[in-house]
Amino acid sequence: xxxxxxxxxxxxxxxxxxxxxxxxxxxxxxxxxxxxxxxxxxxxxxxxxxxxxxxxxxxxxxxxxxxxxxxxxxxxxxxxxxxxxxxxxxxxxxxxxxxxxxxxxxxxxxxxxxxxxxxxxxxxxxxxxxxxxxxxxxxxxxxxxxxxxxxxxxxxxxxxxxxxxxxxxxxxxxxxxxxxxxxxxxxxxx
Amino acid sequence: xxxxxxxxxxxxxxxxxxxxxxxxxxxxxxxxxxxxxxxxxxxxxxxxxxxxxxxxxxxxxxxxxxxxxxxxxxxxxxxxxxxxxxxxxxxxxxxxxxxxxxxxxxxxxxxxxxxxxxxxxxxxxxxxxxxxxxxxxxxxxxxxxxxxxxxxxxxxxxxxxxxxxxxxxxxxxxxxxxxxxxxxxxxxxxxxxxxxxxxxxxxxxxxxxxxxxxxxxxxxxxxxxxxxxxxxxxxxxxxxxxxxxxxxxxxxxxxxxxxxxxxxxxxxxxxxxxxxxxxxxxxxxxxxxxxxxxxxxxxxxxxxxxxxxxxxxxxxxxxxxxxxxxxxxxxxxxxxxxxxxxxxxxxxxxxxxxxxxxxxxxxxxxxxxxxxxxxxxxxxxxxxxxxxxxxxxxxxxxxxxxxxxxxxxxxxxxxxxxxxxxxxxxxxxxxxxxxxxxxxxxxxxxxxxxxxxxxxxxxxxxxxxxxxxxxxxxxxxxxxxxxxxxxxxxxxxxxxxxxxxxxxxxxxxxxxxxxxxxxxxxxxxxxxxxxxxxxxxxxxxxxxxxxxxxxxxxxxxxxxxxxxxxxxxxxxxxxxxxxxxxxxxxxxxxxxx
Numbered sequence: 001x002x003x004x005x006x007x008x009x010x011x012x013x014x015x016x017x018x019x020x021x022x023x024x025x026x027x028x029x030x031x032x033x034x035x036x037x038x039x040x041x042x043x044x045x046x047x048x049x050x051x052x053x054x055x056x057x058x059x060x061x062x063x064x065x066x067x068x069x070x071x072x073x074x075x076x077x078x079x080x081x082x083x084x085x086x087x088x089x090x091x092x093x094x095x096x097x098x099x100x101x102x103x104x105x106x107x108x109x110x111x112x113x114x115x116x117x118x119x120x121x122x123x124x125x126x127x128x129x130x131x132x133x134x135x136x137x138x139x140x141x142x143x144x145x146x147x148x149x150x151x152x153x154x155x156x157x158x159x160x161x162x163x164x165x166x167x168x169x170x171x172x173x174x175x176x177x178x179x180x181x182x183x184x185x186x187x188x189x190x
Numbered sequence: 191x192x193x194x195x196x197x198x199x200x201x202x203x204x205x206x207x208x209x210x211x212x213x214x215x216x217x218x219x220x221x222x223x224x225x226x227x228x229x230x231x232x233x234x235x236x237x238x239x240x241x242x243x244x245x246x247x248x249x250x251x252x253x254x255x256x257x258x259x260x261x262x263x264x265x266x267x268x269x270x271x272x273x274x275x276x277x278x279x280x281x282x283x284x285x286x287x288x289x290x291x292x293x294x295x296x297x298x299x300x301x302x303x304x305x306x307x308x309x310x311x312x313x314x315x316x317x318x319x320x321x322x323x324x325x326x327x328x329x330x331x332x333x334x335x336x337x338x339x340x341x342x343x344x345x346x347x348x349x350x351x352x353x354x355x356x357x358x359x360x361x362x363x364x365x366x367x368x369x370x371x372x373x374x375x376x377x378x379x380x381x382x383x384x385x386x387x388x389x390x391x392x393x394x395x396x397x398x399x400x401x402x403x404x405x406x407x408x409x410x411x412x413x414x415x416x417x418x419x420x421x422x423x424x425x426x427x428x429x430x431x432x433x434x435x436x437x438x439x440x441x442x443x444x445x446x447x448x449x450x451x452x453x454x455x456x457x458x459x460x461x462x463x464x465x466x467x468x469x470x471x472x473x474x475x476x477x478x479x480x481x482x483x484x485x486x487x488x489x490x491x492x493x494x495x496x497x498x499x500x501x502x503x504x505x506x507x508x509x510x511x512x513x514x515x516x517x518x519x520x521x522x523x524x525x526x527x528x529x530x531x532x533x534x535x536x537x538x539x540x541x542x543x544x545x546x547x548x549x550x551x552x553x554x555x556x557x558x559x560x561x562x563x564x565x566x567x568x569x570x571x572x573x574x575x576x577x578x579x580x581x582x583x584x585x586x587x588x589x590x591x592x593x594x595x596x597x598x599x600x601x602x603x604x605x606x607x608x609x610x611x612x613x614x615x616x617x618x619x620x621x622x623x624x625x626x627x628x629x630x631x632x633x634x635x636x637x638x639x640x641x642x643x644x645x646x647x648x649x650x651x652x653x654x655x656x657x658x659x660x661x662x663x664x665x666x667x668x669x670x671x672x673x674x675x676x677x678x679x680x681x682x683x684x685x686x687x688x689x690x691x692x693x694x695x696x697x698x699x700x701x702x703x704x705x706x707x708x709x710x711x712x713x714x715x716x717x718x719x720x721x722x723x724x725x726x727x728x729x730x731x732x733x734x735x736x737x738x739x740x741x742x743x744x745x746x747x748x749x750x751x752x753x754x755x756x757x758x759x760x761x762x763x764x765x766x767x768x769x770x771x772x773x774x775x776x777x778x779x780x781x782x783x
Contacts, residue, residue: 012538013760020353028355036191036353039295040214040648045573046744047538060319060425061507062352066525078533085528100757101747102536106738107578108748110534123529133759142759 003056004157005064009083010075011100012044015146018171019073020051022150025167027055030159037062048079048102073153075132075145076100077116084120092156093124096132096149128152128190135186141176144183151187161188192320192349195356196287197222199327200257201231203283204363207249208233209242211618212647213261214296215350216289220259221650224659233659235650238588238618239264243271243286250280250340251376253367255331259287262303263587267619269306274378275340276310277386282367283331284340286312291347292469293504298568298587300502302470303344307447311390313397314342314447315406318424320354326406326444337393346469348422348504394448402452406444409457413438415518416457418474419467420446426510427467434511434520443468449477458487465517466493469505492517538573542745543762545686545712546571546639550581551741551766552692552710553608553637557700562606563598567591567620569612570646570714571639578742582610589619596623596632606700607634614644614652616669621676627705628677635699636678636707638669641714649716673707680706687712689769715762722778723761724768726754730775737767737776 006023010016020036027034035054052064064086072087074080074095087093095117104110113119121127130152136144147168154164165181172180196219200208208231210220224233232249236242239260246256260268265288272286288306291297307314315330317323323345334341374382401407418441419427431438441457443450446468458464458481466475475493482489492498499505499513508525515522540547550571553564566572566582567590575582584594595609611620616638627634644650651657656666670681680702682695692710699706723745733752737743745761746754756767756776768776 011536013541024353024355034353034355037348038351038353039347040217040351045538045541045570045646046536048536060428061422062348062354062425063507065507078536081530082533082536085526085530101744102534103539103576103742103744104534106744106747107742108735108738113531113533137759 004070005068006053006071007064007069007086008051008073009079010049012047012049014075016049016051019146019150020053022167022171023053025170026163029163032056033058035059035062073149081116093127094152095129097129098133136183139183140179144180147180147183148187151184152190155188191218191353192323192345193218194222195320195324196327198358199324201226202359202362203328203331204255204365205257206231206254207256209236209245210259211236211239211242211264212644212650213264214647215291215347216259216261217647219287235659239268240271243268247275250282250284252370254282255365256284262288262290262301263298265306273310276312277383278378279338280340283334285330285334286340286342288342289345289350295347300470304446304473307342312340312342314344316344316420316444316446317349318421320352321356323349324356346421398448398451401445401450404445407450407453408442409453411439414462416461416464418464420474421469423467423469423505426507430511430514436518443474446473451481454481458482458489461489463490467510539744540573541715542743542760543715543764545641546574547741548686548766549639549710550574550579552686552689553696554581556693556696560606565591565595565609567611567615569615571612578739588615589623592620592623595634596627599632599634608637609634610637613640613654617653625676631704634705638709640709640711643714645714669709678705678707683709683711685712686710687765721763723758724756724763724776724778726756727775728753730773732773737771741766
């Protein structure tokens with residue numbers, strides 16, 4: 001089976017761990033070999049976080065190398081730029097158009113780069129931008145940004161929509177299932 | 191997740207008692223056992239790793255299969271019972287899951303637990319993947335019971351926090367504990383220790399031979415070049431060997447101690463050169479050098495000791511590929527140069543609304559212009575060292591804030607000493623330090639940052655919360671009452687968001703002779719429902735930037751005219767910014783925009 005390497009990049013607290021959890025569940029239910037590698041602990045406190053997901057091929061290493069990612073799922077613009085080298089030139093790059101200032105920018109020690117999406121588009125043809133925060137808010141919770149992003153990603157795979165929905169039902173807490181399904185559909189319809 | 195695989199493997203192996211202390215990357219092992227507990231397993235977060243090891247030892251003396259979980263530095267705390275337990279031994283299988291953290295990604299040190307295994311003469315298993323961790327934990331229980339010694343399973347971050355699909359066998363082994371039998375073998379005495387030492391040393395040779403037959407150690411391939419490795423480095427090596435289509439002899443080491451000497455001899459036979467790939471210390475490399483030396487083999491062994499591979503930091507596929515390519519004379523594909531301009535760093539920060547920020551700020555304000563040193567400890571609040579707060583002058587290990595402060599005070603009597611410690615860390619190893627200060631009459635201000643949880647590792651309960659991993663509720667241990675009972679005369683509980691009261695309490699505490707204690711009580715934001723965010727009245731904001739400069743809240747940002755705005759999606763309405771704004775421009779729900 002063709003293997004797919006997905007990198008999820010964002011800021012600690014944006015829900016990237018749940019994202020990889022859902023991707024893992026999807027992988028298992030489609031009978032695909034999945035490897036996920038996450039980072040927990042200190043860096044989860046508002047730091048730059050990256051999660052690797054490899055699906056399909058029998059691989060030993062759970063880590064994705066530079067220029068290897070088929071999909072770069074970016075929860076924040078600056079983090080998209082920070083990790084862009086890891087994407088293949090023809091990778092699907094999905095960017096949540098949200099800007100979260102890191103502390104050096106907040107305190108005025110550094111400047112947040114301008115026109116990040118344009119810069120990335122100049123080198124990579126397959127860039128999709130998503131106003132995931134607004135979409136999640138419309139569903140009733142800003143915490144659903146991650147599931148909106150999964151919806152956008154799901155549309156770009158050949159895995160059936162129902163498989164994704166199932167994985168969401170299995171992974172999120174029962175009281176949040178409806179909200180997350182709505183968030184997924186918002187992303188999926190983009 | 192590798193940690194879940196370890197937990198499920200332990201349940202499969204019939205574990206009865208599980209103890210541990212939270213620590214990245216080990217935490218989810220115990221949590222997963224608790225989540226999948228049918229009621230037949232006793233699970234506890236112990237107050238610290240030493241306690242966990244001793245509770246588990248008692249259970250293992252009584253014939254139960256037991257597991258203890260911790261991170262690598264936790265084993266330092268538990269090393270006292272560990273060393274003696276290696277002499278005393280166990281009856282029920284006892285496995286210590288000690289997670290190492292190359293990088294380090296979330297730790298104080300890059301210490302290598304394989305040394306602890308060697309030091310204490312205990313066998314250690316070193317998995318490369320979650321699948322292997324699942325198999326190894328089960329084998330570890332069987333081995334422990336067979337040889338009557340605790341066995342260490344030492345996964346690393348990339349195994350603990352890697353997820354893979356594994357087939358779980360639901361047929362749980364039944365091991366009924368035989369109960370504690372009174373016997374002099376459980377009482378360590380010098381004469382017994384001498385006798386035991388002889389036995390343990392003999393056992394090492396036996397174990398080394400057993401491990402030469404272990405399925406976790408494999409020699410394959412042929413040729414005059416050999417690659418040996420372990421852990422995640424071995425996983426990378428396998429991918430590289432496949433990608434470069436290499437024909438080499440390989441040696442996968444799953445039991446680094448006691449080293450499988452016979453198998454190693456068969457690996458070294460006929461080789462001209464060996465490359466060793468292992469993260470952290472050169473444990474396998476040294477073992478191979480010793481065997482080559484003992485057998486007078488003419489083989490070059492490279493790794494860390496000749497500078498081929500680094501000691502420090504995490505290994506990557508790229509690093510392993512470069513090393514293997516050079517070793518085998520292949521050309522290594524050039525990594526394309528990055529086109530990314532230098533970007534602003536994104537270091538971890540205290541969350542918006544975190545009560546620690548308010549606590550640090552109150553102490554900072556109160557001590558403005560005074561000579562003061564702020565000793566810190568392990569937890570989220572170590573992040574208080576970052577600018578603009580800049581309130582952590584030292585951080586050493588769990589509980590050290592309290593004692594390091596005393597040492598500084600002894601050398602600098604005219605400096606005010608503040609020791610910051612979280613609630614879970616206070617229970618872990620903070621208390622003896624306070625007793626020491628009271629007993630020796632050292633003037634320090636103890637600042638307990640009580641957010642009602644063990645936040646950094648993912649919100650585990652502790653003695654101050656009263657909740658246990660068995661779902662029961664016990665009496666909460668009252669930090670203020672405890673401090674008073676050990677002789678701290680001046681103790682105040684304050685909500686740090688009441689800055690006025692907090693600042694005045696800090697000033698008062700700093701004048702107290704002997705030990706004074708402030709307990710800043712406010713829950714971690716992860717435990718509360720997010721309230722409506724604060725906002726800035728742009729007519730009142732004078733763009734002075736004081737709030738940005740002073741408190742370093744990640745929810746605040748500057749807009750073009752130099753005025754401040756608040757990101758509503760992350761603001762927890764803690765009100766710290768509002769309380770310091772000189773123009774009353776920041777406020778909550780009913781605040782006019």
